[in-house]
Amino acid sequence: MASSPPARPSLSASSPSPLPSAPCPSRDSVVAALRTAGCVFAEDEAALLMAAARTAGELTALIDRRVSGLPLELVLGWAEFRGLRVAVAPGVFVPRRRTEFLVDEALAHAPHASVVVDLCCGSGAVGAALAAALDRPEVHAADVDPAAVRCARGNLADAGGRVYAG
Template sequence: MRDTAELTSRLRAAGCVFAEDEAALILSTARTAGEVQSMMTRRLAGEPLEHVLGWAEFRGLRLVVAPGVFVPRRRTEFLVDRAADGLVAGNVAVDLCCGCGAVAAALVAEVPGIEIHAADLDPAAVRCARTNLGQKGSVHRGDLDDALPSTLRGRVDVLVANTPYVPTAEIAHMPPEAREHEPGLALDGGTDGLDVQRRLAARARRWLAPGARVLVESSIDQSSTTARVFERHGLTAHVFTDEDTAVVVGHAG
């Protein structure tokens, strides 16, 4: 089965909005007719396209994404924009809750010469991040900053974290692709969605160099609360918005 029209028809019937594009991606990724069939079966069963393909495109990069790993969203490119602004070769950057390492990989591609570290609690995500960063950075496994080497304390110029920020009660309303195929720890931010951001704000300053920044992605509705959380922990907070996404930036004194 290598006919684009047939694949498109089947995908469209299953409710895939971008059926033609998906069919083309499956055909360009699969190496054999058997792989096409297998990938179609998985996609028609509701598995995320990126898991089916084994990769996701993010900021012009093709990143390995294994089944069960959080899929990087296009909106998170705005977080990369804000993090890269002012970052220069020789700076130290850290990507916490890194998932497949999308933000870290994008930062080191955009600002060559930085020292980049990434960390995540999910072992499958850590394996993907190590593949995606290769020799360009170090990937650690642990809860938030627990896995970071102590030698980074007071040296980090940019600490970025795409923490989970979906309120627990809202998980049930997410698309099945996310709630059934991505890890809950990458989605569930607690009662108001900000539990992990509060933990991050309480821990961030120990890692930051003077004048450094900590950045998180959030919804626009949550961003003012996140900014207040940052300020309670001694960070000067600013909110940047882009369409339906916000990035909260905390500056260390």
């Protein structure tokens, strides 16, 4: 009488993985890694990285990218600009806090503007910030870099902004 082979364990989506998952790095270990790499605001960066990661492996990858010297904004895929989360991508200028001054000046000089033009727009942060502060302006942005144009299109989509290459 032939015996049947032993049953193989099922690896369906509902059953737990037979391999243990990697432990999630602790906040203290993330801060220590960032501080060792020279990150001045290690605690703040650790909180942002930990909030962005969905898994322990993803957190480790984010930490590795930051520790290798990649700017935090590119690791996260966004930068805070005037209270907005502006998407950024490799090769696209990351909006700076000092550029918020430009938005403040534009609002001071034209508080009821109905048309916004953001030339050399990069990520489109200036146009997006003005669109958020004004009452539904018509927004036009332009950049020569294809990566910046793609990024700005995403950042200005909700405002109905039009982005041009050139």
